Amino acid sequence: MKIIRSGKVKAEERSGGIFIGTVKIRSLIDPEMGSNDFRSAIVTFPPGARNKFHTHSREQVLFVTEGKGIVTTENEEVEVTKGDNVLNHYSNQQLILK
Numbered sequence: 001m002k003i004i005r006s007g008k009v010k011a012e013e014r015s016g017g018i019f020i021g022t023v024k025i026r027s028l029i030d031p032e033m034g035s036n037d038f039r040s041a042i043v044t045f046p047p048g049a050r051n052k053f054h055t056h057s058r059e060q061v062l063f064v065t066e067g068k069g070i071v072t073t074e075n076e077e078v079e080v081t082k083g084d085n086v087l088n089h090y091s092n093q094q095l096i097l098k
Contacts, residue, residue, distance in 0.1 A: 004028045006042060021049030045069070062086040 011024040027033075029040035042065075053074075062071065068081040073088075080086060 002033060004033070009042075011042075011044070018051045018054045019049065020052060021046065023049050023051075056088070060088045062088070 006026060006028055009026040009028060011026045013022050014025055015022040023046070024044040026042040027039075028042065029035045029038055045067075062080075062085065064080045064082055064084045064086075066082050068079060071078050071080055071086050071088075078086075
């Protein structure tokens with residue numbers, strides 16, 4: 001068992017690739033932590049930052065911890081706010097934070 005104290009995980013700034021603008025990412029669970037099947041990260045989007053449409057090889061869960069934004073797929077667009085959780089089933093998606 002491993003306990004990850006998210007407040008002690010250093011945030012890295014990232015831009016380019018799937019991101020438009022600069023975001024901060026704290027990788028909590030990944031292969032470096034010993035997990036081959038699960039990934040978990042805290043991604044902080046400043047106002048105006050977003051990601052491009054992209055897919056995942058597994059389902060993805062988004063937890064909105066503050067602010068509000070828009071989650072879109074090729075078929076729908078939904079506004080989300082603090083406290084919302086999103087389950088995405090493999091489809092293309094985009095997250096835009098306001």
